[in-house]
Amino acid sequence: MDVRLLKAFVTVASLHNFTKAAEQLGYAQSTITSQIQLLEKELGVRLFDRLGKKVSLTPEGEHFLTDARQLLFSWEKAKGSLSHSNSPHGILTIGVNESVCSVKLPKLLEEYRRQFPEVEFHIKIGSTDELELWLNENQIDVAVLLDKLWNVPELTVKICEEEILGFFVSPNHPLIDVKHILPHDVSDQPMLLVSHSSCWKNIFQAVMEEANESYRIMLKTASISDLKQFAILGFGVAVLPLYAVRQELESGKLSILDWKGKKLELYVQVVHHRDKWLSPSLEAFLDICKNVNW
Structure with a gap:
């Protein structure tokens, strides 16, 4: 055939x-x-x-x-x-969420390239649903995503690290000095959310609905950089993973609210199809993911 x-x-x-x-x-x-x-x-x-x-x-x-x-x-x-080489080589196709690609992936690939310069990277950016589809279709070798814990029978989660989802505002925002922020505290605040299908947007919406609180969307955009910039300018409260705003927090451009509502659980996960052959290049990538502080 x-x-x-x-x-x-x-x-x-x-x-x-x-x-x-x-x-x-x-x-x-x-x-x-x-x-x-x-x-x-x-x-x-x-x-x-x-x-x-x-x-x-x-x-x-x-x-x-x-x-x-x-x-x-x-x-x-x-x-x-049948390959004559057991060392990593060829093309490694990686599927990622947008935020993971812009923040976490560069450090991983920098270390990978340092160790295995003969491997070429192909990067596909997509939503969680697209990553699942691409893994099942064998369009990608591995996915690195930020989402709730995956439990898909056909997929194997090799690495799973918890990440913090937070509420970020400009340093002069009126909620900065409020202790123990709860859903009703942000219900009347203009919210800055990603516009595409996003796990953290869905988690925020579920928390507000569970608390029976409404919320006001001031801006929806597909760009995480735009969300951060609008938050810096004081347009509202941005809902983002902590790793995406560390630089802005360190520089004092953004501050994190003291959220005490329901825990917003997210995990960075490295996933491959259960039937996927673990080539030397893929095995090397999984090892680096385990050992690099990313």
């Missing part, structure tokens, strides 16, 4: 769209269509139902998807076992 047919099938199954699958794999749509047709002919079953532009897996396709992913992981392992 042609591995390209398996890759085409898994990609279409994940994206539910032939055009998007073709774009991702770098093929013409007609090529993807032909590959799926060849695979269906070889297997003797119909893998997809095509209703207009909507594509969905048939029961046979659903069953085959698990096996197809396993075959691709096995193929990757087989290729790797």
Whole structure:
């Protein structure tokens, strides 16, 4: 069986769209269509139902998807076992959240490059949902993310470190001198939140709803740098992980509120697919994550 047919099938199954699958794999749509047709002919079953532009897996396709992913992981392992070098080399594809990429990842990769200069990094930035999808599709080798504790059967969490989620304001903000900040203290404050799907935005919203408190959003933006800048200028209260604002805290541009409400639990996690072959480059990355204070 042609591995390209398996890759085409898994990609279409994940994206539910032939055009998007073709774009991702770098093929013409007609090529993807032909590959799926060849695979269906070889297997003797119909893998997809095509209703207009909507594509969905048939029961046979659903069953085959698990096996197809396993075959691709096995193929990757087989290729790797024939490599003449056991030292880290080649390309390491890393999926990350935006905040992790801008703050934590550079130090990790600096140390990695110092030890293993022959490895090339490919970085894909995405939401937690996208990282999960990319791991299942084998689009990335490993994910580094900030989120609630992951408990996904197909994924293995290798490293997990708790992070603090805090409320940050300019040094002259009226809440600076208030001790034991609770949800009702910030309910009438203009809030600065990320606009994209974010675990810490969802955690904040859940805490406010549980306390039966409303909140006022002054600004939503996808840029963490913009959130910090607006907080520095006194526009409101920014909800961010502590590691993203350490420099501003040290310089006195921002201050952290004395939050005493429900604990806002977040974890930086390093994750790979349970069936992923741990290449020398991936094993080296996991080791560095364990040993570097990042």
